[in-house]
Amino acid sequence: MIFAGIDIGSLTAKAVLLRHGKVIASHFEPVKATSLASADHVMGRVLAQAGLRIEEISLTCSTGYGRLEIPFADCNRSEVSCHGLGTFFSNKSVRTIIDIGGQDCKVVVIDSHGMVEDFVMNDKCAAGTGRSLEILARTLGVELADLGRFALRSRRPLPVSNKCSIFMELDVMQLLYQGKRRENIAHGITVSIARRIASLTGKVTLQKGICISGGVSKNAAVVRDIEQAIGVTFTPLAHDPQLMGALGAACFAEKEYRRRMEGGKS
């Protein structure tokens, strides 16, 4: 039996196929004009990877911003629940997840079954999300991927505000006007983002087994600075950290399938 999970985020669409508790295909790409177009495309890609047809999927679950706009999804779950369960699937020792996406960041605490116990989320302010990193990389005149590389080369972060993306941009511009080194400015940016995330983690009781996921978790400098800011070492995950939402959705698809089989109702 095969289960599919689709996660339509603000910037990236992801899909995962599960068979017998194993990931058999996964894919992510930038979102298209509509959630439906994104979902169609990522689903097509994972089916092609696994050499399957859509009829062979037992059940599909969707999550993310666009989760309600996908007609071929049989059910949907919130991003928070999916991130919790997906990350738990990837590493059973995880109890706290720091997820930094394109337009939001959240801290999710889960129990020993992968179910959400507590969470806190920032989706009101762009500071500390992938979006702010994107803006600041542009201001610094480097590619998003290079921002982290630059920051890793620095030992002396320059002060950058951590209040608002636009004010952070202003600080970066001032540092550039002063002729400061790009490496140290980049480091200042990653430290500032890390402080922002650390202040969010202060709002829940962190449980041991902390990991980081979402697109920003691929930025090694930000990850290093968050580890320093909150004083932990992150637990590694068995799968791509950007796929946790989709993976969780696939796990929920399987749960939903069993529920329907047992309960006999849809």
Add this chain to the structure above:
Amino acid sequence: MITAGIDIGTRFVKICLVREGRILGSDIRELNGTFQDVLRQSYRAALDDAGIFGFQVRKKAATGFGSNLVHRADFVFDEEMCAARAVWHLDPEARTVIDAGSLFLNLCTLSSRGVVSDKAVNEKCAAGSGRFLDMIAGSLGIPVEEISSIAATSETPYRMSNSCAVFAESEVISRINMGVPGRDILAGILIAIAEKAQTMIAKTGARPPVTVVGGLGNIPFFNEALARGLGYEVKVISMDPQLAPAFGAALNAADRAGG
């Protein structure tokens, strides 16, 4: 004695050359490219505008967010000290001055002798800022000079649901694509900025009359929205309000230099 006031804002350099309380020449220039080049060009342009030579300028004063970047300044003054000095020079009746720039709303109250008694500045959040207005007018293709007259034709100002400038920008772009008229969007943003200023006025217990300087002072729709919210008149000064802090800096420099 001729003095220079150099106001380094978050978006523009403003320079004012002053003799005996009167403006001889000025320049306003957008900050892009190399900062020191822009500053040099702007200073040169202000000298040309005044028809004087550099050596005739006795003292230079810097103010604004980037005042620390002006290496050759004789004095560095706080923004509100400069805005207040300029307004009081032109209108001794003034009691509250709001310097409404791109990212900062600087507010101060004046005693009857022109001494700054109270001051306040907005939180570091770009929601409801001149900069945000600028970003949106840019994506609408509306030049700054036309913002006010276009906003004035709005009958149903559009109120943003996002409170973050970065997210609100995406919201506005999708609204524009859905056919919400630019005039409603601009009017909504201006009203939001006026409300932010009004909240600051209420918090500091500032007294009327209120005078607006800074770039937003050039937008009558903003002044009117603020006056409507406050329930009393908002005054404008008899010079380009965007130049007022630079003018005040030059006046302060003359005071300090003793003449």
